Amino acid sequence: DQQVKQNSPSLSVQEGRISILNCDYTNSMFDYFLWYKKYPAEGPTFLISISSIKDKNEDGRFTVFLNKSAKHLSLHIVPSQPGDSAVYFCAAKKSSGDKLTFGTGTRLAVRP
Amino acid sequence: DSGVTQTPKHLITATGQRVTLRCSPRSGDLSVYWYQQSLDQGLQFLIQYYNGEERAKGNILERFSAQQFPDLHSELNLSSLELGDSALYFCASSLLQGGNEKLFFGSGTQLSVL
Numbered sequence: 429d430q431q432v433k434q435n436s437p438s439l440s441v442q443e444g445r446i447s448i449l450n451c452d453y454t455n456s457m458f459d460y461f462l463w464y465k466k467y468p469a470e471g472p473t474f475l476i477s478i479s480s481i482k483d484k485n486e487d488g489r490f491t492v493f494l495n496k497s498a499k500h501l502s503l504h505i506v507p508s509q510p511g512d513s514a515v516y517f518c519a520a521k522k523s524s525g526d527k528l529t530f531g532t533g534t535r536l537a538v539r540p
Numbered sequence: 541d542s543g544v545t546q547t548p549k550h551l552i553t554a555t556g557q558r559v560t561l562r563c564s565p566r567s568g569d570l571s572v573y574w575y576q577q578s579l580d581q582g583l584q585f586l587i588q589y590y591n592g593e594e595r596a597k598g599n600i601l602e603r604f605s606a607q608q609f610p611d612l613h614s615e616l617n618l619s620s621l622e623l624g625d626s627a628l629y630f631c632a633s634s635l636l637q638g639g640n641e642k643l644f645f646g647s648g649t650q651l652s653v654l
Contacts, residue, residue: 432582462642471542471630471645472583517582527573527596528643532582 431455432520434531442539447505449534451518454499458520462528463492463503466515475516476503479523508538543567546631546646554654558619561649565612565633571595572614573643574606577628589614621653 433452441447449463459480464472478485478492478501485492491504505512518531543566553559565572570591575583585598589608600606603621608614618625628650632643 430582434582464645469647471544471546471632471647473542473645474642477642525596527585527588527598528583529585530575530583 432518432529432531434518434534436534438535440537441508444507447508447536449503449516451501451531453520457522459523460521461501462519464517510538510540513538542644544633544644544646546649550650552652555621557621561616561629563614563631566644569633569635571634572608573632574616575630623653626653
């Protein structure tokens with residue numbers, strides 16, 4: 429049972445444009461959401477997070493939006509840069525718990 | 541550099557064998573998590589330890605076991621290996637348990653079972 433889903437395995441975007449990565453979840457108990465970025469031969473690194481009490485969190489070029497009623501979150505990268513090319517994982521957890529549940533990832537390619 | 545160290549980086553072995561993957565968490569972190577990433581799969585949670593005690597278990601096979609030692613490093617033992625166990629195994633650490641802690645990941649151990 430995949431509780432966190434990233435339905436787009438890949439995305440290609442022109443440099444300077446917006447990248448939008450989507451994530452859906454099914455477990456209504458999840459109340460904390462994170463995005464991780466992974467380069468080849470490296471472990472995932474934390475990018476940005478959002479608590480369920482918010483609907484938006486911004487950090488520089490990265491913004492995460494949360495729609496609790498739709499159980500959907502998205503990551504916006506503006507403007508996209510070639511160095512953003514990586515696999516992006518959406519993850520969710522219950523604040524009262526510890527483990528992160530990850531999606532299957534979206535491979536972003538930013539074309540120069 | 542996340543501060544989480546995993547060894548070895550690569551491991552090639554045969555079916556039926558037993559291997560041990562090692563993880564040193566970030567200095568001061570008490571929680572250690574193990575995740576498995578198979579081809580085209582997300583990271584599947586295996587098991588978590590907090591300050592030496594098992595805290596949560598995920599989809600970990602009975603052939604797999606783990607422990608966290610007093611110095612907080614952790615080992616994941618995989619036995620009676622099968623071809624399907626070939627995957628990237630990640631260790632992650634965090635300071636606390638629960639709450640809105642983010643995890644810091646090591647660079648993983650690539651296991652190939654031939």
